[in-house]
Structure formats: C-alpha cells, structure tokens
Amino acid sequence: MASGLHDSDFKNPVVRWIDQRMPVFTMMQKEYGSFPTPRNFNYFWNFGALAMVNLMIMIATGIWLAMHYTPHTSMAFDSVERIMRDVNFGWLLRYVHANGASMFFIVVYIHIWRGMYYGSYKAPRELLWILGVVIFLLMMATAFMGYVLPWGQMSFWGATVITNLFSAFPVVGNWIVSLLWGGFSVDNPTLNRFFSLHYLLPFVIVGVVFLHVVALHITGSNNPLGIEPKSPKDTLPFHPYYTAKDSFGLVIYFIVFAVLVFFAPNYLGHPDNYIPADPLVTPPHIVPEWYFLPYYAILRAVPNKLGGVLLMFGSILVWFILPWLDRSPVRSMRFRPVARIAFLLWTVAFLVLLYCGGQPPEEPFVTISRVATAYYFAYFLVILPLLGRLERPLPLPESISRAVLGGGGQVPAGAAAKPMEKA
Amino acid sequence: MAESGAATASEGTPRRDFLNLVTASFAAVGVGAIAWPFINSMQPARDVLAMASTDVELAPIAEGQAVTVMWRGKPVFVRHRTAAEITAAREVPLSQLPDPQPDQARVQKDGWLIVVGICTHLGCVPLGQKPTDARGDYGGWFCPCHGSHYDTSGRIRKGPAPRNLEVPQYTFTSDTKIRIG
Ligand code: FES
Numbered sequence: 001m002a003s004g005l006h007d008s009d010f011k012n013p014v015v016r017w018i019d020q021r022m023p024v025f026t027m028m029q030k031e032y033g034s035f036p037t038p039r040n041f042n043y044f045w046n047f048g049a050l051a052m053v054n055l056m057i058m059i060a061t062g063i064w065l066a067m068h069y070t071p072h073t074s075m076a077f078d079s080v081e082r083i084m085r086d087v088n089f090g091w092l093l094r095y096v097h098a099n100g101a102s103m104f105f106i107v108v109y110i111h112i113w114r115g116m117y118y119g120s121y122k123a124p125r126e127l128l129w130i131l132g133v134v135i136f137l138l139m140m141a142t143a144f145m146g147y148v149l150p151w152g153q154m155s156f157w158g159a160t161v162i163t164n165l166f167s168a169f170p171v172v173g174n175w176i177v178s179l180l181w182g183g184f185s186v187d188n189p190t191l192n193r194f195f196s197l198h199y200l201l202p203f204v205i206v207g208v209v210f211l212h213v214v215a216l217h218i219t220g221s222n223n224p225l226g227i228e229p230k231s232p233k234d235t236l237p238f239h240p241y242y243t244a245k246d247s248f249g250l251v252i253y254f255i256v257f258a259v260l261v262f263f264a265p266n267y268l269g270h271p272d273n274y275i276p277a278d279p280l281v282t283p284p285h286i287v288p289e290w291y292f293l294p295y296y297a298i299l300r301a302v303p304n305k306l307g308g309v310l311l312m313f314g315s316i317l318v319w320f321i322l323p324w325l326d327r328s329p330v331r332s333m334r335f336r337p338v339a340r341i342a343f344l345l346w347t348v349a350f351l352v353l354l355y356c357g358g359q360p361p362e363e364p365f366v367t368i369s370r371v372a373t374a375y376y377f378a379y380f381l382v383i384l385p386l387l388g389r390l391e392r393p394l395p396l397p398e399s400i401s402r403a404v405l406g407g408g409g410q411v412p413a414g415a416a417a418k419p420m421e422k423a
Numbered sequence: 424m425a426e427s428g429a430a431t432a433s434e435g436t437p438r439r440d441f442l443n444l445v446t447a448s449f450a451a452v453g454v455g456a457i458a459w460p461f462i463n464s465m466q467p468a469r470d471v472l473a474m475a476s477t478d479v480e481l482a483p484i485a486e487g488q489a490v491t492v493m494w495r496g497k498p499v500f501v502r503h504r505t506a507a508e509i510t511a512a513r514e515v516p517l518s519q520l521p522d523p524q525p526d527q528a529r530v531q532k533d534g535w536l537i538v539v540g541i542c543t544h545l546g547c548v549p550l551g552q553k554p555t556d557a558r559g560d561y562g563g564w565f566c567p568c569h570g571s572h573y574d575t576s577g578r579i580r581k582g583p584a585p586r587n588l589e590v591p592q593y594t595f596t597s598d599t600k601i602r603i604g
Contacts, residue, residue, distance in 0.1 A: 164546035185496040282547040
C-alpha cells in the first residue's frame with residue numbers, strides 16, 4: 001500500500017498487475033462474485049439481468065441497422081425495405097431489433113410488477129425505484145422515436161398524435177410542438193432529430209442503469225419475503241448461485257425471443273406500417289405499439305384534451321411517489337392479505353386498459369376504460385395510503401433462513417405484528 | 424489585532440455569500456446563453472418558414488364537392504357547400520357549440536368553406552372529403568382517431584377535440600381563385 005498500489009488477491013500475474021493499478025477485478029469479484037444475495041430469490045428476480053442483456057442486444061442491432069438506414073422522408077421507407085431484402089442478414093438485424101423492443105417491454109413490465117408486488121420500492125430502496133422509473137420513461141421515449149424511423153403510415157400518424165399531445169399544455173404547448181417538429185407538421189426535420197435522439201437515448205439509459213445498479217449494490221436486493229437478511233445464513237454469494245439461476249432464465253428468454261423473431265416477426269406490429277407515410281390520409285384505426293396501449297386507453301377515457309393528457313402522463317409519474325403513498329412497513333404482498341387483492345385487481349385493470357387501448361374508441365370500451373382508469377389511480381392514491389393505516393398484515397417470518405429451511409420459522413404472531421401496528 | 428480579526432470575520436461571511444451568489448448567477452446566465460442556440464436551432468428553419476403560399480382554382484369544384492390541397496405540409500380542405508349545408512351551419516344556436524363561432528365569421532363567401540384539415544385534438548386528418556367517407560353526425564367531417572365530429576362549418580360538435588378546425592389566412596385573388604397563406 002505504501003507504494004500506492006492496491007493490495008490485490010489475484011494470483012494470475014497479468015490480472016494482478018492490472019488489479020494493483022486499477023482494482024476492477026477486485027470490484028467485480030466483490031459486486032458480482034461474492035456479493036451476498038438473499039438465498040430465497042424466485043424467478044421474478046431474473047428480470048433485471050434479462051433487461052440488461054436486452055439493452056445490449058438493442059444497442060448492438062441498432063448500431064448495425066444505422067449503418068444501412070437513411071433518415072430522410074424520401075428514402076427512409078425504402079432504406080428499411082433494402083435492409084429487409086438486400087442487406088446480408090438485414091432481415092435478422094431488423095426483426096431482432098423490432099421484436100427486441102417488445103421483449104424489452106415485456107421484461108421490464110414484469111420487473112416493475114415484481115417491484116410492486118414485493119414492495120421493492122420501500123425504504124431504503126426509494127432512490128433505486130425512482131431511477132428505475134426514469135429508465136422506463138427513457139425507454140418509452142426511445143421506443144416511440146424508433147418506431148417513427150421506418151416512416152410508414154403508423155410511424156407518421158403515431159408521431160403526429162403523440163407530438164400533438166404536448167399542444168394540450170397551455171402557454172408553452174405550441175412552442176414545444178414546433179420544437180419537436182422543426183416545422184408546421186411532422187416532416188423531414190422531425191425524422192432527422194428523432195433519428196439523432198433515438199441513437200443518443202440508449203446510451204443515456206446505460207448511464208442511468210449504471211446508477212440503478214450502484215444504488216442496488218448499496219441497499220442489496222429485496223427478496224420474496226420482503227425482510228432484510230440478518231445473518232450470513234440468509235444469503236448466498238451471487239456467483240455461482242445466481243449467475244446459474246440467471247443463465248437458466250436467459251435460456252428461456254432466448255427461446256421466447258427466437259420464436260417471435262423466426263415464427264411471428266410481425267405479430268406485434270401493424271400491417272399499416274408497411275405502407276409509406278402519407279400526410280394526407282390518416283389510417284382509419286391508429287393505435288400505438290402494444291406496450292403503450294394502457295396509457296393510450298387512459299388518454300381516450302377522458303373526454304377532455306388537457307385532462308386526458310395529464311392523466312396519461314400522471315399514470316406513470318405517480319410511480320415516482322409510490323414509496324411515499326404506501327406507508328405499510330411490510331414489503332411483500334405475501335403478508336398483506338388485503339393489499340394483495342387490491343394489487344392483483346390493479347394488475348387486471350392495467351391489462352384491461354391494454355386491451356381497450358387497442359380497440360376503437362366506441363362503447364363499451366370507453367366505459368370500461370373509464371372504470372379501469374379510475375381504479376388504476378384509486379389504487380395508488382386512495383387504497384394504498386388507507387391500507388398502510390388500516391390493514392393488519394400476517395406475521396412475518398423471523399428470518400429468511402428460518403422461512404426457507406423450515407424449523408419453526410414462524411414466531412408468535414403478536415411479536416412479529418408489533419412493528420406494523422406502530423404505523 | 425483581535426478587534427480587526429473579529430471585524431473581518433463578521434464582514435467576511437456576507438461578502439463570501441455575495442461572491443458565491445454572483446458567481447452562481449453568472450454561471451446560470453452562461454449556461455442559459457449556451458443552451459439557447461441549441462434549443463432554438465430545433466425550431467422551424469428559415470427555408471421551412473419561407474414555404475410558398477398555395478393557389479387553388481375553384482372553378483372545377485362543383486357544389487357539394489370538396490378538394491384537399493397541401494399547404495405548409497398540411498392538408499387544407501376546400502369545400503363547396505350546398506345551400507342545405509349552409510343553412511344547417513347557420514341555424515344552430517351558438518350556445519350549443521363547444522367553441523362558439525358563427526358560420527359567417529368562418530367564411531369569406533358563403534359557398535366556400537376553407538379550413539385546415541387537421542383535427543384539433545391530436546392532429547389526425549378527419550374523414551369527409553370523399554363522397555364515400557363517413558361525415559359524422561353533423562354532416563361535416565369525422566375524425567376516426569378518437570371520434571370527433573365536425574359540422575358543415577368545420578366546427579367541433581362532439582368528441583374530444585377542443586377547438587373548431589382552423590381557418591387559414593386566404594384571399595380571393597379572383598372570383599374563382601384563392602391564395603392560401
Ligand atoms: S385526433 Fe381527431 S379525435 Fe383525436
């Protein structure tokens with residue numbers, strides 16, 4: 001140490017030489033090798049790692065697609081068709097990229113759902129959760145702009161509808177819209193800037209993901225029981241236990257991904273997007289990509305333009321304050337009999353909105369969307385805050401190892417219920 | 424010595440606060456001055472703003488027909504209204520309109536309705552230009568995106584759109600010609 005070198009444990013002379021001067025190997029060993037991880041993870045805990053892999057796939061395929069793509073209104077559509085027909089493996093790159101976006105949202109939705117079900121957003125992981133919501137918003141912006149690039153009918157009209165959302169805001173609305181367009185309508189300047197930003201934002205996501213992981217490695221992971229590890233018996237080293245478990249999940253993920261890419265590459269897309277953009281003809285039924293449908297349903301559920309836009313943005317922004325809306329000290333829904341049902345109903349409401357968002361704006365879908373929207377917000381703003389006070393949770397196990405390994409894990413109900421009664 | 428030291432200390436703190444404040448303000452102004460060219464460069468460029476006006480020949484458009492022309496990258500609806508359509512637009516009391524505007528204020532010649540063909544909700548192009556199109560409950564235009572109905576004066580009657588279809592700047596250059604823009 002006196003010489004200023006790091007005291008490395010590695011034996012290999014090359015690794016040791018580097019590690020003494022820049023202890024990245026020591027850091028990796030600490031954060032991903034011996035990192036103490038709760039021993040009771042279920043498969044829901046795979047999805048963070050899957051999202052990381054998915055992000056890298058998107059960046060790799062995206063960089064290669066950009067080598068063949070032309071961001072100009074008169075050439076964009078044809079350059080995408082050229083990628084499909086003439087570029088070697090262009091079809092594979094494009095289908096992996098397009099379906100990769102869907103896979104990314106599937107993975108991240110499950111990841112978020114897991115965080116909500118097991119209370120991963122609660123103290124001390126509030127910032128970790130907030131960074132996750134930031135990543136999700138960046139993903140949405142990136143996906144939206146990426147969908148515009150092929151310059152088909154859905155690209156054009158999706159871009160028109162979404163950018164027009166901002167015109168609902170008083171005073172600054174029109175200024176923002178013309179800032180997004182660079183003209184009087186969605187046109188070549190819009191396509192150019194969307195391409196530029198679509199290339200940029202994934203790297204911003206990488207940065208926020210890094211912060212997300214830093215925050216995770218300070219607090220440690222939550223787990224299905226929602227209680228903190230208390231002794232070394234409650235944890236396992238990340239490697240080989242969870243590297244193996246994540247690898248297994250990864251194989252399943254790749255199977256699903258491959259089925260989509262090779263057998264149903266356009267299943268989640270819209271045929272209209274294989275028609276070149278035409279600013280004079282709106283397709284009779286425009287809908288966003290499936291992963292935006294719930295918010296689109298919320299937008300259409302409100303008969304007022306500004307109100308619809310505010311509720312739509314609010315439906316995600318409310319996630320930011322979730323750690324402070326839910327004051328129950330019990331994290332995992334396993335021990336919250338009432339909140340558990342309320343949350344599963346919220347999940348149903350979300351899926352109903354997803355379905356209604358894809359339907360034409362007619363009855364009965366409008367009324368159904370309204371009911372589901374009302375419940376979506378009631379869950380966050382009324383039900384969770386009330387349950388934090390009123391609900392009596394089930395007794396928590398004494399420790400993770402007791403619960404997992406058996407041997408009288410449950411302590412007398414009164415003792416465990418005490419901390420909750422304080423709230 | 425002790426006295427002057429105490430004096431400096433008591434004066435030093437507000438002076439340092441002041442310096443910090445001035446430095447921070449200069450930094451903020453500097454950041455703003457640097458950011459502004461970046462932000463402003465995203466607004467429409469001069470060539471986009473200079474896009475020419477559009478001339479439309481009205482003679483070939485028979486009563487009851489409509490044409491769509493492009494102006495600044497947007498569709499503009501030119502509709503030759505029938506007498507029945509004009510009366511329908513003028514009979515409705517203003518109190519029934521979400522965005523009250525008399526029909527007379529929206530046209531220069533009774534027969535010719537000229538509006539920007541962009542739904543004021545979220546920017547779709549409403550249907551109703553072709554005779555086969557659905558024209559909505561009020562005989563004007565119908566926006567299929569989220570179900571806005573416009574009447575024969577291009578005014579919003581039903582649905583989520585907040586305003587009437589915009590009437591662009593235009594002049595009759597002769598009896599059968601208009602220039603939009
Ligand atoms: S864009 Fe016309 S109703 Fe929404």
